[in-house]
Amino acid sequence: MCLQECLAREKHPSNPNHHSRQCTDTVYMWKTRDVNSSLNGYTATRADTFQVVLTFRREKIHRGAFGCSRNIFSFSFSQVTSLSSCVEVCRQRSRMPVYQPGRWTKCGLYYITSRSYTTSATNKIKDPPTPHGAATHVPPARPLEEMPGPKGLPLLGNLLDYTKFGNKIISKLHLQLAKDFEKYGKIFKERLGPSTYMVYVSDPEDIATVFRKEGRYPVRGASLPLLDVYYKRTGKPLSLGMGDGKQWHDRRTTTQKKMLRPQAVQLYLSMQSQVTDDFMAYLQKMAEEKTELDIQAELVQYVMESIGTVCFNMRLNVLGAQLQHDAKERMFIQKNEELFALLGDYLFSLPFFKWFPTPLYARFEELYSFVLQFSADLVEKSLAKDAELRATEDSPQHFITDLVKDGESIETASDSAAALFIAGVESTSNSLAFLLYNLARNPDKQDKLRAEVTRVLPRDCHMTPEHLNRLPYMKACVKESMRLSFPVVLGATRILAEDAVLGGFLVPKGTCVINCNNASCLQSEYFPNPHAYSPERWMKEDNVQPHPYLLLPFGHGPRMCIGKRFAEQQMYIAISKLVQNFTIQHTGSEDIGITYTIFGKPDEPLGLTVTPRGD
Numbered sequence: 001m002c003l004q005e006c007l008a009r010e011k012h013p014s015n016p017n018h019h020s021r022q023c024t025d026t027v028y029m030w031k032t033r034d035v036n037s038s039l040n041g042y043t044a045t046r047a048d049t050f051q052v053v054l055t056f057r058r059e060k061i062h063r064g065a066f067g068c069s070r071n072i073f074s075f076s077f078s079q080v081t082s083l084s085s086c087v088e089v090c091r092q093r094s095r096m097p098v099y100q101p102g103r104w105t106k107c108g109l110y111y112i113t114s115r116s117y118t119t120s121a122t123n124k125i126k127d128p129p130t131p132h133g134a135a136t137h138v139p140p141a142r143p144l145e146e147m148p149g150p151k152g153l154p155l156l157g158n159l160l161d162y163t164k165f166g167n168k169i170i171s172k173l174h175l176q177l178a179k180d181f182e183k184y185g186k187i188f189k190e191r192l193g194p195s196t197y198m199v200y201v202s203d204p205e206d207i208a209t210v211f212r213k214e215g216r217y218p219v220r221g222a223s224l225p226l227l228d229v230y231y232k233r234t235g236k237p238l239s240l241g242m243g244d245g246k247q248w249h250d251r252r253t254t255t256q257k258k259m260l261r262p263q264a265v266q267l268y269l270s271m272q273s274q275v276t277d278d279f280m281a282y283l284q285k286m287a288e289e290k291t292e293l294d295i296q297a298e299l300v301q302y303v304m305e306s307i308g309t310v311c312f313n314m315r316l317n318v319l320g321a322q323l324q325h326d327a328k329e330r331m332f333i334q335k336n337e338e339l340f341a342l343l344g345d346y347l348f349s350l351p352f353f354k355w356f357p358t359p360l361y362a363r364f365e366e367l368y369s370f371v372l373q374f375s376a377d378l379v380e381k382s383l384a385k386d387a388e389l390r391a392t393e394d395s396p397q398h399f400i401t402d403l404v405k406d407g408e409s410i411e412t413a414s415d416s417a418a419a420l421f422i423a424g425v426e427s428t429s430n431s432l433a434f435l436l437y438n439l440a441r442n443p444d445k446q447d448k449l450r451a452e453v454t455r456v457l458p459r460d461c462h463m464t465p466e467h468l469n470r471l472p473y474m475k476a477c478v479k480e481s482m483r484l485s486f487p488v489v490l491g492a493t494r495i496l497a498e499d500a501v502l503g504g505f506l507v508p509k510g511t512c513v514i515n516c517n518n519a520s521c522l523q524s525e526y527f528p529n530p531h532a533y534s535p536e537r538w539m540k541e542d543n544v545q546p547h548p549y550l551l552l553p554f555g556h557g558p559r560m561c562i563g564k565r566f567a568e569q570q571m572y573i574a575i576s577k578l579v580q581n582f583t584i585q586h587t588g589s590e591d592i593g594i595t596y597t598i599f600g601k602p603d604e605p606l607g608l609t610v611t612p613r614g615d
């Protein structure tokens with residue numbers, strides 16, 4: 001029975017000449033039924049208002065908890081030709097995922113006639129009788145070879161695109177990817193070498209599928225070949241976050257308990273708050289003395305001090321220090337920055353250095369040896385200080401010693417602290433710089449954030465977990481800044497552990513897939529007015545939340561960034577205290593772009609000033 005017939009049968013009980021009313025509530029339990037086969041065949045013909053209610057269980061990523069999302073959309077009948085197309089429009093508008101068993105719970109369908117009254121009579125729409133033997137129409141997945149993408153050379157494929165002669169220079173990769181997505185759609189492939197394919201995806205549903213197919217020990221695929229060669233040559237044991245399989249997993253397990261559990265990270269909150277308060281005092285003093293500051297450089301030193309306090313449980317005293325050109329700390333900052341630039345440049349390059357040590361490899365080794373030695377010296381000092389402290393204090397908090405207590409060897413624990421320090425400085429300082437920039441460019445948002453912070457956090461008070469829980473707008477500001485200024489050159493990459501259907505193509509197990517959050521984050525389909533800085537998009541009161549896989553700046557799943565919570569906590573404290581005490585202004589050029597190493601950096605000085613607030 002089609003809808004037209006269905007409506008024609010329904011008469012208002014008191015006035016049989018009037019067509020009705022609310023036609024039906026729950027049409028289908030989508031958990032068990034396929035949307036296309038269920039809804040096709042009902043053709044809407046009347047120009048009445050038509051509402052579709054979609055309800056599904058939303059998986060809250062990272063926590064394993066579930067929530068429910070309900071969306072209602074109205075159409076006139078003339079806008080739709082069939083219910084399935086209408087439901088699909090709603091689904092896309094509300095950015096709900098495509099139907100999956102277990103995720104969808106209910107799809108309700110209502111009619112409100114042009115006379116707009118309803119009766120209690122409801123009429124359940126039944127499935128159209130399926131002709132015997134007719135198969136549900138699910139288009140078969142197409143082979144990977146048919147997926148669109150840039151044509152490559154016969155043997156090399158697209159490899160040369162990633163050299164300095166090609167269009168995929170890492171520093172501006174995001175711009176080329178945006179063009180590719182526009183040209184090929186939400187998914188495209190490249191060939192690296194004779195038969196190795198790499199697939200780029202930007203649809204959040206495809207991104208979710210990739211994470212579901214990443215396997216127990218996810219493999220990133222786009223590894224850092226310079227590091228691989230370094231560890232092979234030197235024979236040193238692989239550091240935290242390196243290698244794959246069980247070896248990677250075992251190396252990470254103990255450390256991750258200290259870093260990703262909210263309670264564990266909160267233990268470091270007061271240390272990070274103290275460093276932040278000292279930073280505020282330093283900025284205040286500089287303002288009083290009318291000293292001009294390079295805020296970006298100050299942020300790097302601030303993050304270094306803070307992450308150093310966490311990893312080594314001691315102050316490095318780089319905060320606000322006027323570091324001499326040849327000071328080891330300054331050299332660490334510079335060399336670490338160059339190190340990440342080299343790692344990024346050689347992400348997809350032809351690794352000649354695997355076979356013979358090129359000058360580039362020699363430079364890399366020099367830089368890496370320096371930052372490792374710098375961190376190892378800090379570890380040594382830290383352990384000596386800890387031993388001293390233990391003589392007087394019962395159990396002072398100490399990252400390395402705590403890892404040892406949990407079963408790590410002292411060498412492994414020390415190596416973890418060093419690795420985290422190296423990774424943490426370069427990543428977080430850049431994200432923080434962009435956050436300040438975005439707030440400076442949007443004074444109304446900055447004022448709104450300040451109002452929230454003022455309400456929740458007394459001025460001379462250390463940040464506590466309770467304060468953090470009451471600052472949703474601040475968290476939205478951080479999220480939105482990461483959306484606009486995506487912090488890593490590519491979203492998380494994965495080698496598929498199983499075959500997957502992505503964008504209608506069958507992508508075989510073993511293929512490297514790149515989840516391009518940096519592209520999806522700027523698509524107007526998902527984020528209306530995508531270039532505007534609008535933290536409100538992430539606020540709970542906004543009914544329609546962005547799809548949970550659209551923005552994953554720290555990756556996702558068992559291989560996600562191990563420093564995520566530390567980095568977030570760092571940014572939360574810093575930005576709350578900064579807006580509370582200062583007005584952040586932007587005096588630089590209009591639109592500052594991003595240039596990528598592994599991490600995104602402003603491509604010119606940000607031109608930020610901070611002015612103390614009198615209130």
Ligand code: HEM
Nearest residue numbers: 241420423424427431487492554555556559560561563567
């Ligand atoms: C804004 C700051 C940061 C961003 C945007 C960021 C981003 C990322 C991303 C995208 C990954 C790959 C995740 C995946 O494949 O799913 C990653 C991995 C990693 N990050 Fe971060 N990160 C940040 C801060 C930090 C900090 C502060 C630390 C250390 C304290 C850190 C240590 C690591 C490590 C060790 C890995 C490798 C994990 C593994 O493979 O097991 N990151 N990060």
